[in-house]
Amino acid sequence: MNHKHSLWRLGLSPAIWGIHFLLCYIAVALWCAKFPWIDLQNIRLLVFAFTLLASLIVGWGVVSGLFRHREGEGGLPHDDDSLEDRERFLGFTRFLISALSLVAILYTSYAIFIFRSCE
Amino acid sequence: MNDSLKRLKKAWLIPSGWRYWSEVNNSVVGYWYTVTSLIFFFFAGILALLIRVQLAVPENDFLTADQYNQIFTMHGTVMMFLFAIPIFEAISILLLPQMLGARDLPFPRLSAFGYWCFLIGGIFVCGSLFFNAAPKGGWFMYPPLTSTHGPGIGADIWLLGLTFIEIASIAAAVEIIVGVLKCRSPGMRINLIPIYGWYILVVAIMILFAFPPLLAGDILLEMDRAFNWPFFDANRGGDPLLWQHLFWIFGHPEVYIIFLPSIALLATIIPTFSRVHLVGYSWVVLSAVGTGFLSFGLWVHHMFTTGLPGITLGIFSAASQAVAIPTGVQLFCFLATLLIGHVVKSVPMLFALGGMATFVIGGLTGVMLAIAPFDFQAHDSFFVVGHLHYVLIGGSIFPILAAVYYYAPLIWGYKLSDKLGKLCFWLVLIGFNVTFFPMHLSGLLGMPRRVFTYSDEMGVSSLNLISTIGSFTLALGFLVFLWDLFRPANKKKPREDNPWKAGTIEWLTGSQDQTVGIRSIPIVKTRYPLWDQPHFLQDVSEGKFYLPDALEEKRETLVTSTLDAKLVQCLRVPGPTFITLYSALFSGGFFIFATYHWWTATLISGLGAVICITYWCWSGTAWIPEKEKKDIGLGVELPLYKSGPLAVGWWAMFITMLADITAFISLIFGYFFYWTINENFLQPHTGPGFFWPMVGGILILISTGLTYFGKSLNNKNKTFSFYLILILSALTSSGGAYAFIMGPLVYKMSPTSHVYPAIVWVLVGWTALHAVLGSYMQLYCIARRVGGKMTARYDADICNVSLYTCFLALTAILTALVVGGFPLFAQGTL
CATH class of the missing domain: 1.20.120.80 (Cytochrome c oxidase, subunit III, four-helix bundle)
Incomplete structure (x- = not known):
């Protein structure tokens, strides 16, 4: 097992959520305040592109975390005093946090596909 | 007493007499911090009673509108900034070293500086009330009410006083983050750290990103007030809404900064009384981290009625719903722990369960308010007041009371009274619900918050009277709590080291000498070492692990690696000094004199602060050791210096x-x-x-x-x-x-x-x-x-x-x- 895990990786998916969230917020804020003549479909296309990219990165976190969690023999709760269990724990936690980030990303985008105006 | 223990005690000796106040050890500073926060809590509680007396009957003239404005502003401000946030820092500074098995956190002088800033700033802000000069714009200080239309120095006291206190919070965050990541017992891998450590790490990181936007807002609003720079004046291109954005980018995460550490206490207490490990440790970590980051995407739900675009409201409404997921996950983990365990009845568990139930009610009304059309109706009404008190009292006060009853034997050596504890619990629970439940109804009937009286025709008179009766019942509960803390019979109680039979490491220190903390720094191999590691207590007490001695009679603790807690360094930490107090006094002077526009005094104070802090860095940091390495016991030598x-x-x-x-x-x-x-x-x-x-x-x-x-x-x-x-x-x-x-x-x-x-x-x-x-x-x-x-x-x-x-x-x-x-x-x- 590769033991070069880092705590920073746990923050990757939430950071992607944060960037996606800000981009969505800025896109609609600018659309409403500065560029109202742009067609909503173009804004939605832009948000769709952000969302697809963000979902792919976060989805990779979900899958890789899950694989890391399942590596080797140890099962949950990953509380053994071993490098392997530490890795499995970080993998499982990454899986969970990435899954939550994915849900939150989809929630945010969903709102932009329902609302139609700046009113 | 053997020689090694004598040397250790000498190194960690707490100064006596007036020099006691020069101590910087985290357990002493944490104790001051906790007591001071609780004093501010009771002060703000008395203000709450004054509010309730004023609102007990319609058209009441107990307080004038101006006094009422000052009192409700100070109630919110003190509860939030001088109690809810500092108490978490206080408890962390007090207990974290023991929980991590460290002898001290890495920057004790920084903790002491933070405490003095908090105390000076707190007295300054609270004192304004006695001179009829307190802020009166509400605890979120919206301009233009607090800029163009806010004469007097009340808002300046709020802005500069709290900016000063925010320095203490950021100092505590630095201490906590480095402490959790770098000062754990050897062997305490990242998957074995106490769940409290995870929560507190997340919260400290949240402080780093939540407080600075408020600092930025404070700078802009103060420049507006002091020098007429038009940041919030619409006539000259400014916009009051920017304050709301900056305030709530801080303010919403702040709710979780208050809530998560308290929930962390529950996550520590519940396994002890269930006699099993916490169920879903990884899921609870997810909850802490998930809540931490999602909380930054919710700020606009406090601004639903400001005319922002509907599409923007949609984004924030969705994010506000999403945060319920991690919040719910941790509560289900707690319930699962209770279900699979054999629950032992106790006073801390009463408060824990009462807190969870109360918080769930507040959380559900929170989900209601996150739906924009409902919020349009309930905004700025007493419904919101009811909601936020259910969240904050359920999510914070109940767990803190649980923690005081739980940790009393660790701090004072004896348990508080079970009888008085139960009486306190029922008075607080009943008093709380009688006070705050009717507020939902009075809010839905149209009673606005922050208005000093109301007419009988509104139909909310009975509900308000019930709330007032409830508030005095609640206050009676806290009086019982105070009596339980201070009654003379406590002194006669026999010492009990681990009466709850807890498995977490902090209970080691109950049986150790309080001044040196832990007798030797252990090797940790499980999440509950007192339950799962044989002879653990005995081996620690006999000094069989690391640093059982202080050969050079210097204060030392261990630095370990972030993921696996491998030994890295023997860190010498500084001892007692008054320089932290002087630094805080001069820094405080800088902010306080600026409030009154006494610019010369401000400049002199600022200069004094620079000199003091420079001297502090010069004399108390990056010491060159007399030797490269030091034997820390068990045949291990560690470097004394790292850069x-x-x-x-x-x-x-x-x-x-x-x-x-x-x-x-x-x-x-x-x-x-x-x-x-x-x-x-x-x-x-x-x-x-x-x-x-x-x-x-x-x-x-x-x-x-x-x-x-x-x-x-x-x-x-x-x-x-x-x-x-x-x-x-x-x-x-x-x-x-x-x-x-x-x-x-x-x-x-x-x-x-x-x-x-x-x-x-x-x-x-x-x-x-x-x-x-x-x-x-x-x-x-x-x-x-x-x-x-x-x-x-x-x-x-x-x-x-x-x-x-x-x-x-x-x-x-x-x-x-x-x-x-x-x-x-x-x-x-x-």
Whole structure:
């Protein structure tokens, strides 16, 4: 097992959520305040592109975390005093946090596909 | 007593007499912090009773409208800023070393400084009430009520007093983050740390990103008030809504900054009384981290009625619903732990369960309020008051009461009374619900918050009277609690070391000598060592692990690696000193005198603070040890000195600068916010031009490069070249500051004329101030080398200053691009 895990990786998916969230917020804020003549479909296309990219990165976190969690023999709760269990724990936690980030990303985008105006 | 214990006790001896107040040990400072926070809590509680007396009957004249405004503002302010946040810092500073199996946290003097800032700032803010000078704009200080329409010094006291207190919070965050990541017992891998450690780590990181936007807002509002810079004046391009954005980017995460540490206490208490490990440890970690980051995407749900675009409301409404997921996950984990365990009835468990139930009710009304159309109806009504008290009292006060009953044997050596505890619990639970449940109804009937009286025709008189009766019942519960804490019979109780039979490591210290904390620093192999590691208590008590001695009679603790807690360093931590108190007094003077516009006194105080803090750094940091390595027991030798990313000081600088850059980015947010709302915001012809900002940015970039070059020269022991390069670096940095200031100066930009020049001045001023501070630090490094306190081998100072200059360079480049480049870019000329 590769033991070069880092705590920073746990923050990757939430950071992607944060960037996606800000981009969505800025896109609609600018659309409403500065560029109202742009067609909503173009804004939605832009948000769709952000969302697809963000979902792919976060989805990779979900899958890789899950694989890391399942590596080797140890099962949950990953509380053994071993490098392997530490890795499995970080993998499982990454899986969970990435899954939550994915849900939150989809929630945010969903709102932009329902609302139609700046009113 | 054997010799090793004698030496250990001598090193950790708490000074007696008046010198007691020079102590910096975290357990002592944590105790002061906790007691002070509780005093502020009771003060704010009395204010709440005054509010309830005023509202007990319609058309009451017990308080005037002006007194009522001051009292409800101070109630909210004190509860939030002087109790709810500090109490978590207090409990962490008090208990975290024991929970991590450390002898102390890495920066005890920083904790002491934070405490004194908190105390001085708290007394200043609370004292204003007794001089009829308290703030009266509500605890979130919305302009223009607090700017154009807010005469007097109340708002200034709020802004400057709380800015000062926020320094204490950021100091505590630095201490906690480095403590959890670097000062755990050896062997305590990241999957084995106490769940409290995870929560508190998340919360401390949240502070780094939540408090700086408020600091930025404070700067803008104070500039508006003191110098008439029109940040919130719509006539000159400003906008009061920017304050709401900055305040709530802080304010919403703050709710979780209050809630998560308290829930962390429940996550510690529940397994003890269930007699099983916490179910779903990883899921609870997910909850803590997930809640932490999602909480930053909710701020606009406090602004649903401000006329923001519907599509924006949709985004924030969705995020507000999403945060219920991680919040729910942790509560289900707690319930699962209770279900699979054999629950032992106790007073802490009563408070824990009462808190969970109360919090769930508050959480559900929170989900209701997150739905924008419902919020339009309930906004600024008593429904919101009811909701927030269910969340904060259920999510914070109940768990804290549970923790006081739970940890009493650890802190004082005896349990509090079961009988009085139960009486207190029922009075608090019933009193709380009788007070706050009717508020939902009175709110739905149309009673607005923050209005000093109401007419009988509104139909809310009976509900208000019930609330008032409930509030006195609640107060009676707290009186019972106070009596339980202070009654003389406590002194006669026999000592009980671990009466709850807990499995977590902090219960070791109950049986140890309180002054030295843990007798020897153990090797931890499980999440509940007292349950799962055989002979653990005995081995620790007999000094069979690390650092059972203090041969040189110096205070020491261990530094370990982040993931696997492998031994890295034996860290010498500083002992008692008054310099932290003096530093806090002068820093406090700076903010307090500025409130009254006594500029000479402000300047003198600021200078005093700089001198004190410099002396503190000079005499109390980066000590060169008398030997390279030290035997810490069990045949292990560890280095006594580390620099760069391996040193705790480097991480403290990194964390502090993260907070600093967040404040700066909040100001940049302000710049672009004004650009979006103003048709003609950018006025390139009025300055600051392209040339001067770019020169400033380039000079500061060069200064950063020179600092790194100087660092390598120092390592090569080329002393003269090092001095030369660092002097050049300091000059370049100051030159950068000069260039930034020249931009708006040569264009004669008047900050009072319009918000554009005002925000440009703030950005260049911020950058210039940081550049001058960079020069000061570079000169400090030269002085350290001259004074023999820094050498080619022992180079922590220059490593930390190099790191600072990286953040400085980032600040300078962003400022140059925004104030110099963006106006041209937006007009298509770049």
